[in-house]
Amino acid sequence: MKKALAILLAALTASSLLMTGCGEKDEGNKDGEKKFRVVMICSALGDKSYYDIAYEGLKKAETDLGVEIKVAEIGTDKAKMEPAIQDVADAGYDVIFFGSSEYIPIIEKHMDEYKESKFVGFDIEPTTEIKMSNMFCITYLQNQVDFLAGALAQKMSKSHTIGFLGGSEDTIINDFLIGFIEGSQLVAPNGKVATSYIGSWTDAAKGKEMALVQIKQLGADLLHPCAMGAGLGVIEACRDNDLWAIGVDADQRQFFIDTKKDIADTILTSAMKRGDMVVYKVIKDTLAGTQTYGHLEKWGLKEEAVGLAKNDYYKEHTPQEVQTYIDGLEKKLVSGEQKVSTMYGMSQDEFVKIRESVKP
The missing domain is CATH 3.40.50.2300 (Response regulator)
Structure with missing residues (x-):
């Protein structure tokens, strides 16, 4: 009898464990359905x-x-x-x-x-x-939002030489760049755009080194990194030289405001690709x-998948007339009145010619 009872209890325990395991596998909600x-x-x-x-x-x-x-x-x-x-x-x-x-x-x-x-x-x-x-x-x-970034950079530049630093030389990064150059040229037809490719998406030290070359040797006074983690070094170089940076992909200021305020305060705005x-x-x-x-x-801009980060810091530090200009330019891009070139479909020779034409 005792042996039979022990077998029964063991069976019940095993059954209970199986039911618990199923519940854990399903990450169960109230209805017992599997979570998405x-x-x-x-x-x-x-x-x-x-x-x-x-x-x-x-x-x-x-x-x-x-x-x-x-x-x-x-x-x-x-x-x-x-x-x-x-x-x-x-x-x-x-x-x-x-x-x-x-x-x-x-x-x-x-x-x-x-x-x-x-x-x-x-x-x-x-x-x-x-x-x-x-x-x-x-x-x-991204060429649309970097058209705005290039226009804003030249509006805020004193030297009219601005800098672009890509993580690598590929089509997506050059699509950013072609928009940045054309936005710059709209504001300052004779303005210069220094271009560097870091060769890494993670090497912040190399990003900083290349940014310092643009600042110290080429006279760039506002830099725009499109280089993921390597771009953080570019922002550090701008901080160390009391210059503005325009971030990329996210509203990068928000990522640093609570931990590295000095870095956050270097980022005037960001050319966002709204992955969120x-x-x-x-x-x-x-x-x-x-x-x-x-x-x-x-x-693009019309779908609000890209756009400048017009946060309170941007509004505080960007003159109202410049904000009004950028807002008007954005509306023209959305409506199609203002066109911007894209690297997709452009020959490498044509792209290089455009890039070299604005070289400091």
């Missing part, structure tokens, strides 16, 4: 710009929409990209975000294996052909069943 799960694959958080601002969108979705979020940080080793995609797809995430066109052929390679997950790419080259019905991609019109808005909107629309997949869209 979202993951972003990135090199690393902490850049205070590109991936950090996208992460803000994930956190907002977690708070507002009740989704489960995760960030898969894989570093800069490209060999880790395919295993990362396979890991998160095998784990059954509902939406998988990635921020580079390099992921697309990897995902397509496994398209027949991962039909249940949705794949969302942001900052994807506009000529990309989307072959998967469960993939949606966004191209940011994009990520949140796609999650919300996917949950609502209104997000369509299988294509690429171009989002």
